[in-house]
Amino acid sequence: MRFFSDNAAPVHPAVLDALAAANTLDTAYDGDRWSAALDRRFAELFETECRVLWVPTGTAANCLALAALCPPYGGVICHREAHIQVDEAGAPEFYTHGAKLLLAEGDGAKLTPAGIAGVLAGIRGDVHQVPAHAVSITNATEYGLIYTPDEVAAIGELARARGLGLHMDGARFANAVAALGCHPADVTWRAGVDALSFGFVKNGGMNAEALVFFRPELAAASLRRRKRAGHLQSKGRYLAAQILAMLDSDLWLANGRAANAGARLLAEAAGTRLVHAVQANEVFLRLTAGEAARLRGAGFDFYDWGVGEARLVISWNQTAADIRPLADAIRAL
Amino acid sequence: MRFFSDNAAPVHPAVLDALAAANTLDTAYDGDRWSAALDRRFAELFETECRVLWVPTGTAANCLALAALCPPYGGVICHREAHIQVDEAGAPEFYTHGAKLLLAEGDGAKLTPAGIAGVLAGIRGDVHQVPAHAVSITNATEYGLIYTPDEVAAIGELARARGLGLHMDGARFANAVAALGCHPADVTWRAGVDALSFGFVKNGGMNAEALVFFRPELAAASLRRRKRAGHLQSKGRYLAAQILAMLDSDLWLANGRAANAGARLLAEAAGTRLVHAVQANEVFLRLTAGEAARLRGAGFDFYDWGVGEARLVISWNQTAADIRPLADAIRAL
Amino acid sequence: MRFFSDNAAPVHPAVLDALAAANTLDTAYDGDRWSAALDRRFAELFETECRVLWVPTGTAANCLALAALCPPYGGVICHREAHIQVDEAGAPEFYTHGAKLLLAEGDGAKLTPAGIAGVLAGIRGDVHQVPAHAVSITNATEYGLIYTPDEVAAIGELARARGLGLHMDGARFANAVAALGCHPADVTWRAGVDALSFGFVKNGGMNAEALVFFRPELAAASLRRRKRAGHLQSKGRYLAAQILAMLDSDLWLANGRAANAGARLLAEAAGTRLVHAVQANEVFLRLTAGEAARLRGAGFDFYDWGVGEARLVISWNQTAADIRPLADAIRAL
Amino acid sequence: MRFFSDNAAPVHPAVLDALAAANTLDTAYDGDRWSAALDRRFAELFETECRVLWVPTGTAANCLALAALCPPYGGVICHREAHIQVDEAGAPEFYTHGAKLLLAEGDGAKLTPAGIAGVLAGIRGDVHQVPAHAVSITNATEYGLIYTPDEVAAIGELARARGLGLHMDGARFANAVAALGCHPADVTWRAGVDALSFGFVKNGGMNAEALVFFRPELAAASLRRRKRAGHLQSKGRYLAAQILAMLDSDLWLANGRAANAGARLLAEAAGTRLVHAVQANEVFLRLTAGEAARLRGAGFDFYDWGVGEARLVISWNQTAADIRPLADAIRAL
Incomplete structure (x- = not known):
């Protein structure tokens, strides 16, 4: 994903x-x-x-x-x-x-x-x-x-x-x-x-x-x-x-709301890993290289954002069902 | 048209x-x-x-x-x-x-x-x-x-x-x-x-x-x-x-041929009115203001091109059936 | 010169x-x-x-x-x-x-x-x-x-x-x-x-x-x-x-007048050779290649200006004494 | 000066x-x-x-x-x-x-x-x-x-x-x-x-x-x-x-040396006031607003360079005699 x-x-x-x-x-x-x-x-x-x-x-x-x-x-x-x-x-x-x-x-x-x-x-x-x-x-x-x-x-x-x-x-x-x-x-x-x-x-x-x-x-x-x-x-x-x-x-608003809601799912999972408050549809996490690799190994793709950080962005069409596996994986780190 | x-x-x-x-x-x-x-x-x-x-x-x-x-x-x-x-x-x-x-x-x-x-x-x-x-x-x-x-x-x-x-x-x-x-x-x-x-x-x-x-x-x-x-x-x-x-x-070639063929229909109708040889899908005609008005009155739209001239361009989707009425109208001028 | x-x-x-x-x-x-x-x-x-x-x-x-x-x-x-x-x-x-x-x-x-x-x-x-x-x-x-x-x-x-x-x-x-x-x-x-x-x-x-x-x-x-x-x-x-x-x-005006006066000297000498009226300090002449070469041979330098024409410009510091030899040479062509 | x-x-x-x-x-x-x-x-x-x-x-x-x-x-x-x-x-x-x-x-x-x-x-x-x-x-x-x-x-x-x-x-x-x-x-x-x-x-x-x-x-x-x-x-x-x-x-070298020498005179006077080492002909000093005003009152002009600093530049033609009064005034602050 x-x-x-x-x-x-x-x-x-x-x-x-x-x-x-x-x-x-x-x-x-x-x-x-x-x-x-x-x-x-x-x-x-x-x-x-x-x-x-x-x-x-x-x-x-x-x-x-x-x-x-x-x-x-x-x-x-x-x-x-x-x-x-x-x-x-x-x-x-x-x-x-x-x-x-x-x-x-x-x-x-x-x-x-x-x-x-x-x-x-x-x-x-x-x-x-x-x-x-x-x-x-x-x-x-x-x-x-x-x-x-x-x-x-x-x-x-x-x-x-x-x-x-x-x-x-x-x-x-x-x-x-x-x-x-x-x-x-x-x-x-x-x-x-x-x-x-x-x-x-x-x-x-x-x-x-x-x-x-x-x-x-x-x-x-x-x-x-x-x-x-x-x-x-x-x-x-x-x-x-x-x-x-x-x-x-x-x-436009409905799509914006949907993406924002998806990001909130991730934000809750990320907890203290968050680099910035999640107010829209972007999530910036602290992730060690090992953690990032583990997530990628599980099929989740995202950008590294400097050293020890990652950026994840939710799109209008990504549903809770799409996102929950990632949220769970983050919680499980 | x-x-x-x-x-x-x-x-x-x-x-x-x-x-x-x-x-x-x-x-x-x-x-x-x-x-x-x-x-x-x-x-x-x-x-x-x-x-x-x-x-x-x-x-x-x-x-x-x-x-x-x-x-x-x-x-x-x-x-x-x-x-x-x-x-x-x-x-x-x-x-x-x-x-x-x-x-x-x-x-x-x-x-x-x-x-x-x-x-x-x-x-x-x-x-x-x-x-x-x-x-x-x-x-x-x-x-x-x-x-x-x-x-x-x-x-x-x-x-x-x-x-x-x-x-x-x-x-x-x-x-x-x-x-x-x-x-x-x-x-x-x-x-x-x-x-x-x-x-x-x-x-x-x-x-x-x-x-x-x-x-x-x-x-x-x-x-x-x-x-x-x-x-x-x-x-x-x-x-x-x-x-x-x-x-x-x-x-691309089929569409190009179709448009060119349409232009030839007009070229034949235009005869000596042609300003330039018709080699592709554009037709430049000599038309008096009155003639142009007559064609427009009959529902044909095109650009004036300087004084006494007009430009007509054929599109890939214009069929012989679309073009013939215009060809006839030009012949009838 | x-x-x-x-x-x-x-x-x-x-x-x-x-x-x-x-x-x-x-x-x-x-x-x-x-x-x-x-x-x-x-x-x-x-x-x-x-x-x-x-x-x-x-x-x-x-x-x-x-x-x-x-x-x-x-x-x-x-x-x-x-x-x-x-x-x-x-x-x-x-x-x-x-x-x-x-x-x-x-x-x-x-x-x-x-x-x-x-x-x-x-x-x-x-x-x-x-x-x-x-x-x-x-x-x-x-x-x-x-x-x-x-x-x-x-x-x-x-x-x-x-x-x-x-x-x-x-x-x-x-x-x-x-x-x-x-x-x-x-x-x-x-x-x-x-x-x-x-x-x-x-x-x-x-x-x-x-x-x-x-x-x-x-x-x-x-x-x-x-x-x-x-x-x-x-x-x-x-x-x-x-x-x-x-x-x-x-x-500025004195210098402008001086240069213009010099150009008039040339203009009078040039007569029907003039391509343009001489109103300021530039003189455009009809000169054959041979004539141009003759003038240059006599020590006068100037630009060719297209085929068969030459441009001569008078500067603020060129006196009648400077210019007359050229005027005479043009007359003598 | x-x-x-x-x-x-x-x-x-x-x-x-x-x-x-x-x-x-x-x-x-x-x-x-x-x-x-x-x-x-x-x-x-x-x-x-x-x-x-x-x-x-x-x-x-x-x-x-x-x-x-x-x-x-x-x-x-x-x-x-x-x-x-x-x-x-x-x-x-x-x-x-x-x-x-x-x-x-x-x-x-x-x-x-x-x-x-x-x-x-x-x-x-x-x-x-x-x-x-x-x-x-x-x-x-x-x-x-x-x-x-x-x-x-x-x-x-x-x-x-x-x-x-x-x-x-x-x-x-x-x-x-x-x-x-x-x-x-x-x-x-x-x-x-x-x-x-x-x-x-x-x-x-x-x-x-x-x-x-x-x-x-x-x-x-x-x-x-x-x-x-x-x-x-x-x-x-x-x-x-x-x-x-x-x-x-x-x-060019002689002039460069002369300006540099002048700057060294000021640098010696400035001592610990220097913001940067004086290697060429510019001198950056720490000066309070009051000190700067005092120097200006004595006839020395220069630029403020941010708060509490000043820039003085020596030119090729400024002699030791020109500069010494300023050096002395800086020492006297």
């Missing part, structure tokens, strides 16, 4: 159905009826006007957002272990034409106003240093922690006060909202978020993410940047249809 | 089936069994070693190829009406970090050795001018014309002699090969092509194109550039599966 | 004197008293508020201006033979991060509103094409022609109406103003110019040009871009001092 | 003389006799073939070197407090098209093989992370420490073993070599350095630095990049002449 990541899980049947249903001729690019429905559909969900672009990957969504918020000569404050810093191969630098990621600290890859303020305090205002133009936070974080609406709002307030844009990498936004039980607006635009990478791929989609701009004026240039990056698919309706299917009947 | 473009046509059922068949857990990114099969599958098709990257759009394929062949301070010779120059929103400049497209002339968007040599002759060797590093040709061209193996080879020879890489934009490569009746190797690497954007989207795919490197050493940096551009999809198996489905039983 | 270009002429003694006079400790970068004086000094000259950045080359001035006026996904309309297109090695693409130069035609490298409008008419508004954001004109042009205030104003009006910025490459601005006899404001900001590359190097300076923003709000980002491009010299006072020396007692 | 930095000191009279001596017509750009002499002159100095480009700033030299050693998708290992990271406004990212600076630790801004190996160990080889392509060290460091030939050689060996290029930022190379008393080759190419930014501006020059490639094959692309960055001055002879004047009779 694989617990490497949720990013390779199968696609939800409703998404496949949506692809089949969209398999008819319509206008190319984003002129089709599915794409055209996105702005309104997300406006309903978020209870505010927004502009939405489909893209196939979280990297594309994140980096288009950063390029919208930061000029080439500026910087984006993010966590030292943020996905955009660690695992996107320099894509932020590519899309922003060389803007700098300005690294802050924080437990579990979580930024705080104090951490952000510390970065800002270290930047002189002269032209020799790179000025911050934006902040990027990940919710849920790379370590499965959740920012609450209040925590985001505190960052949002600081950002606004200092003239910085605020981006949220929501590769696991569904898991975060499912865990919080809040309205999605409360943890985004109402808390000061300007642009959200709303992830669907890890949550049951195939290859469609939504880049949601809560400041609609940011979208125009991003539409051009999307094309310029080769992301304007001519049959865009197959991306829009995936997203709409995930939003229908709140499938 | 829509004749705007083949780029928005429905997806072939075999492709949808392939997506469903791939809907199981496998390794993320391009570590899955479908992606892993591509190099060998294309090597069989082309009868030579090659390295293949899936990407979702032709723009991504083209621009990754150009970035592999041309440094930021170099230039790429292409036709003044090449898709990379006219309709990719500056994506070549983005991917190459500002390389210059060096524009050549030629009937029907077709380059010739003489045209390329003319561009080269106009470039001084000093550091004040942008040196050519590559040539990019489109087969079939933007006007539906075909380069024969001999024509490509003549360009390939010039390119090699002058130290230039050679890229082929094959958004409609299937249509070209179907029309030529040649082996795909003859019109590509045997004729000097280093990198081919092998298009499947216009030909029945959903959102997968293959970037084929016939010089395998070009692939390593391109794999990094693909990630950096946000094109490394975590569920890449759904792209690879599409491509494999299109290659199975030469579906 | 060399007539290759004015760009390698000696430095005016007043400029050398200014360097010596500045040879004392002062604040680094542009914090010194000379640099600090530039804004006010140019404001007096142009009778309007302006922000001025010294840079060592015209290429740097031009490209910082273009980057201020055009985003990476935009385009700059310029003449097919503009220096920024032909002789700056892709620097505009580097500084703008891949914006496209959109080429217009016009006699003697001179743009017209009609030529610009023609380029604009060829650009669709969709995201597949590169939208124009700016126009760049060269005064005097690369062929030594002059835009009058009315001609610039007509372009400025079109630019404003279409939302385009207007840049003037004034590598030979002194020659243009000297020839026009107008106030420098009339041919720049009063005619709609937003940014001027005010050249001093060809006119007696050593390595200092002034980038003049007539829209002061454009300067802030450009100050950062200048540093980022490695152009913020720590001993900037030696650039500012050069520029101030050239402005003192209108030395 | 100003002790802010050596970067704004006056120009050595020999440099001004050289400018005057070069004030004659010669070929433009780097075609003149002074520029043409550089390769050979540096080859003599370094006892190896090298290719040399003049540029006006250390930022330009550094960033051209980095662009020669690292592709856009790669990374450069440098110290967290390296000038290229902290004080060049993102110029490395601009010139490299978005390569990443990979930050290492080390006392006094000095890298060690272990520190570099630690960074390398943290980078996975997959395409999701940015691979290191080069190392950049500063000699003397930003804190005035010196790398010995052995220390550089140890880094050079690691670099070669791992396939990394090695760049040395020698903004204060003269101070380093003067302090080491070694042959300049021993601390550069013989120790594995591929490219050296050889600084002259801080050491008595006006606005000319030398980018020295010890791997000559790196120069060709850099010549194009220099032009493309707007750094190819048309009257380049005035830069080359400065550099040649600094090399004549080892003026």
